[in-house]
Amino acid sequence: MSSKTPVGILGATGTVGQRFIQLLERHPWFEVVWLAASDRSAGKLYTEACRWRLNTPLPTPIASMKVSPATPEGAPKLIFAALDSHAATELEPKFADAGCAVVSNSSSFRTQADVPLVIPEVNGDHIELLRTQAWYKKNGGFIVTNPNCSAIGLVMALCPLHHRFGVEKVFVATMQAVSGAGYPGVASLDILGNVIPYIAGEEQKMEAESRKLLGKLNGNSIVPADVTVSAHCNRVPVEDGHTESVSIKLARQAQSEEIIAAWNEFRCVAQKLKLPSAPEQPVIYDPAPDRPQPRLDINRGAGMSAVVGRLRPCNLFDWRFTVLSHNTIRGAAGAALLNGELLKAQGYIT
Ligand SMILES: NC(=O)c1ccc[n+]([C@@H]2O[C@H](COP(=O)([O-])OP(=O)(O)OC[C@H]3O[C@@H](n4cnc5c(N)ncnc54)[C@H](OP(=O)(O)O)[C@@H]3O)[C@@H](O)[C@H]2O)c1
Secondary structure, X not given: OXXXXXXXXEOOOOHHHHHHHHHHOOOOOEEXXXXXXXXXOXXXXXXXXXXXXXXXXXXXXXXXXXXXEOOOOOOOOEEEEOOXXXXXXXXXXXXXXXXXXXXXXXXXXXXXXXXXXXXXXXXXXXXXXXXXXXXXXXXXXXXXXXXXXXXXXXXXXHHHHHHHHOEEEEEEEEEEOHHHHOOOOOOHHHHOOOOEOOOOOHHHHHHHHHHHHOOEEEOOEEEOOOOEEEEEOOXXXXXXXXXXXXXXXXXXXXXXXXXXXXXXXXXXXXXXXXXXXOOOOOEXXXXXXXXXXXXXXXXXXXXXXXXXXXXXXXOOOOEEEEEEEOOOXXXXXXXXXXXXXHHHHOOOOO
């Protein structure tokens, strides 16, 4: 009998669901015992229901597991959720209501007042907000979310600067990978040799989520940070990895060495607690003039670090730089896994 915490994956067949399976394969604390997806997949063996798209083999014990219907009956208490957002809106509250800890990737509840939107390195203290949820008070169930895949890299780069110098204004233009759209995602004829200057709802998510993430927990609510963010989101023909060009205005003047030190020295609760999925260095500054690049830098920190480069003065604001993060690891499954580990370390999951 395993001493690990049993976990389930909702939306196990999709792009993010597959990443969960990959990242959980040899996890020291958690063991996958339950997989669920839509009616199209329920009742099939996982290997039949899923088109495995990752470059590591599908773990043998998972391949022969049967996909369950997406209902709480028979599900374990800890659920990593990677559902399409329409399905998440309907299903995640049912699991929380049944007493499950739902650690969600979907946008459905990220900006709801009583739902923590958490990056452990940035705002791990916001997790306490889950105590205000009606489900938690009723039977210990709750929903905790991680941010949008393009907001996470941006906010990891902004957080250490916000703490030391105050960030007042942000302009960001993204170059987002196709895997960010799930599978099969964008048609190849639409994206090959092309740039699509529109991702539905993405700019609004980046702007609202950044303010909530950098905000302060005040009693039972979050006071959003007073940061103005203007986001321009683009889909580009890159497989994995969102690259972002960023300009910032700071409240207090800073030298480039101070900014680079703030990034490289940034450590938080996830590193102090030595959570299994926490990168040693959450933000890495690369001084090379032509980095970061998705193909070369996406797996730094096992895909959990944000890589920053090209810091230079900005003609509009104070400073400009480039940030890269892995959208399905740091921006999705890895982010949720780290939140699950923080919840476990802090006793919210037994
Ligand atoms: N891809 C990324 O980089 C990324 C990053 C951050 C956040 N997210 C968010 O994570 C979530 C999953 O994204 P994804 O890219 O993995 O999408 P995806 O590849 O389209 O997978 C969606 C998953 O949801 C399941 N599903 C759909 N409708 C369902 C229903 N009615 N009931 C139960 N299950 C249902 C699908 O099951 P079937 O296979 O049976 O249809 C599949 O397992 C989305 O909310 C997305 O916005 C994605």
